[in-house]
Amino acid sequence: MRYIDEFCDPGLAKRLVESINRLSDKEIVLMEVCGTHTMAIFKHGIKKLLAPSIRLVSGPGCPVCVTAAQDIDVARWISRQKDVIFTTFGDMIRVPGGASSLERQKGQEGADIRVVYSILDALDIARNNPTKRVVFFGIGFETTAPSIASGIQLASKQGLDNFFVYSCHKLIPPAMKALLESGEVKIDGFICPGHVSTIIGAKPYEFIAEQYHIPCVITGFEPLDILQAILMLVKARESGQVGVEIQYTRAVKHEGNVVAQRILAEVFEPIDAVWRGIGVIPDSGLKIRQEYSRFDALLQFEMPEMSDKSDLSNLSDCICGLILRGIAIPTDCPLFKTVCNTENPVGACMVSLEGTCAAYYKYSP
Amino acid sequence: MCLGIPVKIMKISDSLAVVEIGGVKRQASLALVEDVRVGDYVILHAGFAIQKVDEDDARESLRLLEEIGICDI
């Protein structure tokens, strides 16, 4: 498969690994911000190839993990309302809220919840079911949000009046900022998310290099991409040159995707958002703008007051928050494997396929 | 966090395209990209093309990768 197979070449991978390991006598801690990187690193068995001095830690990079329990409870509440078809990406279906998940809601209470691959599929459902209210669960980072914005614009153009979006989108740079300001992390380099950067470009990371003197490499998702990025970060430390480099040049331009940025800004505006396990991060979420507010599910439904006691407080031993900030690993958690596993997940880090706990549970012996 | 895969554009009508990977075809929206043509590769995410794959940059990356092991030895 073009642009996939070339970047999986075993011979080149071997040479990269040798080069990395040759340069790695001192310990270096690199954080992959993006959950898809976490998964790729495990999937290709990359950690075991690298010298033990190279520590890869996972950051807050999975939109499913960081969706707050109360937001999932709101989603469940909406899905129970009369004449509602609730549509969502498959990722969200098993994530526990305070009391239940969408999957259980569907099984036990017969809510009409449908997994879709794209917001375009949800629009089709709305068109084919004019007597129903079709709600789409807007989850995802900057990679996904422009497609949701584009879907809303399409609905507006076509005059669809039975389609709504419940926006729980999150933004990456504010989260990285919050992470660095918490002062609790020791990181020598960031493996920055390739597809988020496809949209936002390299500029939003520059403050990290300038203010915190940590090198950033925007990285693709095939094994050679990841290995090359690690080599670039190891070399950056050797040379002391700190900046934002793009490894994933075939899909990331310095300025990003300006069309997508424009559409995103037309439909959404930043808002403070709650990240599961981390708390409120200023301007890290997306709210539907006034002009498109008739598509905002939050304004369409008369929502009762939701208590937020359901968040991490009743999962008191779960250390997802620390894991997302890169200061603990799943094996530090008392619940890991004993109580919490992929079949019975306690925290969101176990639910998402690419959550750090799930990845540890599945792939490390 | 964001699966995106390189797919080839087979057909374009307005802002919708038919894209292909490994013989599998699917519809994709081109609303987020400009200047793409049949035969181009794009990164597909959640049913949307989010960027054109730059062939020259991909080739250059691979050339650099080929060199890495050799120069370092």
Added chain:
Amino acid sequence: MQFDRILLSHGSGGRLSQQLIHDVFLKELGNEILDELNDSAVFNVAEGKLAYTTDAYVVSPIFFPGGDIGRLSACGTVNDLSMSGAKPFYLSASFIIEEGLSINDLKTILMSMKQAADEAGVKIVCGDTKVVGRGMADKVFITTSGIGLIPDGIDISPRRIRPGDSVILSGTIGDHGIAILSQREGLGFSSDFISDVAPLNHLVASMLDEVGNDIHAMRDPTRGGLATTLNEFAQVANLGMRIYEDKIPVQDNIRGACELLGFDPLYIANEGKLVTIVENVAGDRVLACMKRHPLGINAEIIGEVVEKPEGMVSLVTRIGGTRVIDMMVGDQLPRIC
């Protein structure tokens, strides 16, 4: 036949039931034992060890590229028997039909059931039909049971797995699961996916002829895919399995579909494939024998049994890394992350 759909009264036991059995079931499936319509099928068996199995089939949609629920229900039971080394000979089939199913659809299903049974060389010798009201079943559910005879001296069981044994897979994985999925509404992707559903008994017979008891274990990786089957082996045998990513055959379009949906082909269902664990020295012979059979052309030795870590399956990735392959949890869902 004056009706073109199944009515509740087709299941009442009265005249309509009679008509349905004669004009539809016997017409399509009939043979000298079934035609007797006795309360039980009566037949002689040779002396020896018998294998006996049963399975219920529900699949949506009931027709899919490469087969339908009829073919699936015959092949599935033939395959379950074959995996224990048995030569299958008789099947039973019982049908739960939702009111409103078109009789033509039912005929098509029975025809492909018969065809699959013929391919396998087995007979359907007894059966039953019930009709339930709308919404109480999804078109048609079929349960088949089967019996087969295990040749003398053959003992196939994961308990016999030993360190050093070879792990052999009979062909490409993921074909059935993706063919089914491609038919579901909402996913909107297309290709010429074809389910691999097929009876494996002849392939197994030729393997047993070739190396007999050097075949230690055998299973068809249906629900949960190859990953689940290998984990079951590893757990029962309390040994490890090491398999190689680049040895596992996957068709391009299956890989493409998996990339699109974020699926892992290791976890996708197959209906015409088998994995076998054989004595190391017999590995190449079994492989060559499988490759001579049309259902084993793409067979590969995909790995070996190792002592440690016990009960675990590890995969050596294309770039030479290793990772653990776990059992599947829940269904795979299309994802963006």
